[in-house]
């Protein structure tokens with residue numbers, strides 16, 4: 575089984591804290607020969623951190639814009655999932671955006687991003703957020719909100735497209751129905767929309783009304799918030815007899 579999972583708020587407590595449950599998840603996955611693939615809006619440099627510090631062999635970063643994996647020589651390979659022309663268009667747009675909105679709080683890790691950029695929206699007034707979003711739409715730049723950022727990009731990028739490309743490249747033996755996804759926020763909606771086994775950890779209730787597409791399974795109660803919910807769910811799945 576493969577477990578795809580968002581990181582902030584899903585594998586971390588309240589989007590801030592890496593708790594004991596995260597390491598318990600890694601243990602359960604290892605003991606049952608499962609695989610964990612983190613699918614996050616964080617930058618590709620975070621992906622390098624994940625692959626060098628945790629027992630993972632691949633992750634999908636920048637909201638589906640880049641796949642990183644460890645090759646047969648133990649080297650980390652990073653592959654953008656959009657053409658160079660879209661990366662160039664994003665670069666040019668970001669320069670224009672910063673000229674148009676000089677005080678826009680770009681995320682500190684924007685310099686380490688390849689296929690998208692990010693803005694610290696919690697530092698912005700709602701009117702300015704709306705203006706920035708309208709400016710992006712006008713220039714055919716896509717965007718979405720995670721727990722922490724407004725991410726924006728050029729071209730077709732989504733967590734679901736990233737997962738589909740990952741499966742086509744690495745796990746043709748598995749169907750989507752044999753895999754699971756965990757998430758907690760609007761930037762997980764492409765997975766909730768298209769991936770059958772989608773699970774929302776219970777803290778997703780904070781933003782459920784903002785979602786156009788909801789997960790098929792929604793966990794309940796504080797005992798199923800963030801990594802606690804993921805841990806309980808994968809433990810139960812591994813208890814089930816194999817069909």
Ligand SMILES: [Mg+2]
Nearest residue numbers: 580582583759
């Ligand atoms: Mg999240």
